[in-house]
Amino acid sequence: MSFDDAYEALTDHDDDTRWAYGTGFSDPLAGVPTAVPDGVDPADLVAYCLMLGDDALVMSHRLQQWVTRAPELEDEMALANIGLDLLGQARLLLTRAGEVEGTGRDEDALAYLREPAAFRHVRLAERLDDDFAHLIARLLVFSTWRLALLDRLTTSRDPILAAIGAKGVKEATYHREYAAGWVVRLGDGTDVSHTRMRAAVDGVEPLAGELFEPHQVELRLAAAGVGVDPATLRTEYDDVLAEVHRVATLPPPPPLQEGTGGRDGVHGPELVEILTEMQELARANPGGVW
């Protein structure tokens, strides 16, 4: 099979799977061994995969809402691609959670059929952005924290979490670089962009407190060499944010506030709004495929 150009290949389709990738979406962990490491409570591993998976899923949904609304087409592409990376991480983690749980829930059941209180993401992920500067501030916080977390996950005793960490580090490196680049561009830009970027970091960065407060599940899994104690990420996070602020000519990052229980399913009305949109099609057409 050879083609003169890329378009010919796309139009020369003789089946539906090439054209609509959504058709026949299947288990992203197909063929990957899924044993639970020794000494780990499977319920903890399920909860942990949901935490890290929901962080990515909800943040991904917020990012794709910016498509058609970003300042430039290139930024819509960037935000969509970052969202796609996170969605890929979410698929692996939710699939893993469903397999370990063993009650037949797959990634779709976990994404589309859970109630808000069953979601385990940090509340930072669900926040609605007031403007582009707020989104960028939130993406810098989220990707700096997640990159540090995924990097430590690469040495997990659980081979799947270690592999997800190793792949995710490569992706999150680009996510952080994109966000940091925009903070610098706006912070070290015009008076207007500086003022708005500063307002955004002042509004968003204090919310990072919850990212470093360990949940009991995280502490147990960290002790077992499977998970990461998020408190250990704080130094790296602080160093990166301080450097970005310095180059962006912004004052040092503001102090962090205490957390808000996202890891225990405490969420705001913003999550209801997200799930109403995300789950609508699946709930209106139970079991439907396309």
Place this chain on the structure above:
Amino acid sequence: MNAATVAGSVVDPELPFVTLADLGIVRDVREGADGIVVTITPTYTGCPAMEAIRDDIVRALDEAGFGRAHVRTVLSPAWTTDWISESGKAKLAAAGIAPPGAAPRRTGGPVPLVLGGRSAAVTCPHCGHGETEQLAAFSATACKDLRRCPACREPFEHVKEI
């Protein structure tokens, strides 16, 4: 052709001028108790092309007379652009996409923060000029960025090093 050649000859659905062997996506092909088993690795975790790639491998092996193949996924070691073959890089360049240079190596410690853009040392695939500028860190797919050549003024895509 043996099964490994058939699987490796399948073209990438997004970059149909390179094969899966060129990209280093096919990690193993062997005869299993229940038919051919092909092991592939995703480029990016969210890459939607993986589903199409899986279907295309199964179809290619079936059409070549190998019967119904099974496609397994491995996540580790994570795919790196260093696995793209020299012939794959030449085909990318011929199609107007700058191939990746060597992937960054970690030497321990935190992932270093890069501010102010990455190296300009990406050669223009159109005119061969050695230094080009990044327009956007992400282009039509997550694996490429968008760049511009200051010499011939042409924009082009570049496969990012990971």
